[in-house]
Amino acid sequence: MVELNSIYKRIIPKILVSTHHKSLTPQALTTKFYEPFRFIGEPESQALIFQSNGADELFLVNLSPKSIAHSSFRRIVENVNRNIFMPLAVGGGIFTYDSASGYFDLGIEKIVVERIFETSPKELIKVISTFGSQSVVGSCSFWGDEASFLGEVKQRSVLRPESLVERVKFMEDCGVGELLLNDVSRDGTRKGSNLSVLHEVLGMTKLPIIDSCGFGKTSDFIASLSLGSSAVAVGTYFAFVDQSFLQLRGQLSNHGIRVRM
């Protein structure tokens, strides 16, 4: 019998793209504190693996928009989208209406934006009025470990947790359709996501929340999804854990989490 009113929880692989120090060719990689940690292959082949595993959705993020030309990342997006038939969200370096519409023009259905809230929110509002709120994921990178706050990770600014509330409200006012929470202090550590921040944000908004950063064990997924996140986005997890989507879903289902089987 079908459960009423309950949408399936999503597991979303994140393919982060950057340039290798030995090669200018953009590659997929895992990160630690949002810094390149290990290169794992071509984004296109990674996407095909996730497609064959039946991932619920895919994030493709240009981690180095200053060093990867817009045209070459756009080509990667085009190649990935050519071969997959699941939802694709693209992020990194989207600061204007034109850069956003350039990706929609390739046939993708969602963008992930972050710095545009600081640089040009009016451009984002224009995007939303054309493509709809459901097409925009508002990303929020913060440093959850207050004691070791860095202010920025190289050139990537991160918020303090106390600034997060204000940012979430602003993103909601701008009209985004989903929120992505990135606790950079947990990125790549595999010690679990920031549940206290997730709990706080869940109390502030009715937007679907995608929890990210720090997932290392099945119990981390169970904790986040049980608390109320709509989805979990993982970059490192599938690169280092000898576990398939099917196994993870089976374990989540056994714990009462509604996932596609």
Next chain:
Amino acid sequence: MKGLVGILALKSSNYKSIMRAFSHLGYIPSAIIKPKEISVFSHIVIPGVSTFGSVVNELHELDLFYDIQNLIGTETKVLGLCAGMQIMGTGSAENPQVVGLSWFNYQVQTLNNPEGQRVFHTGWNSTLNSSDLKSKELQECGVFYFNHSFFVCASDSPSKTFTFTPFMNNRVLSSFQHLNIRGIQFHPEKSQISGLSILNDFAQW
């Protein structure tokens, strides 16, 4: 025989993903940008991924609106996806000043939770047969990818042949068929194998 599939090339839509899906299935889809091209195709798709107003306004800009409007009741099969389905009604709370194709007498509503707050139906969800509407034993007939915050209520379905999806105490009209028209709220082009079979079925209709 395989249908000759034409997809409206709306810039605010993801029509290129829909084209790729039909190509993957072995069809040779074409992008429609001019009114005179409409009569060439046996099957026409109105794509989504945008607002109600963007779809309607772009149809007017391309001078396609009235030619598309005249397709109801003809031999040409029409499929509207997401916002492409919503514009088959009279109007939408998303852009109240914009008038839709008005094929059907439904008004697109804001998706609210029981507390009256706007919510987003984003992710994979089940579709259920219309015969289940009053049944307590609901049986799933497919799982597809949804992404919207405006919806058509299942009770406003233009026909008795439809599926619906329960979400936050709303009954979302997830698909229907009436005359030569099919409307689908979810995204078959992004719903993996189950979605591709929906598109294939349309092209074979």
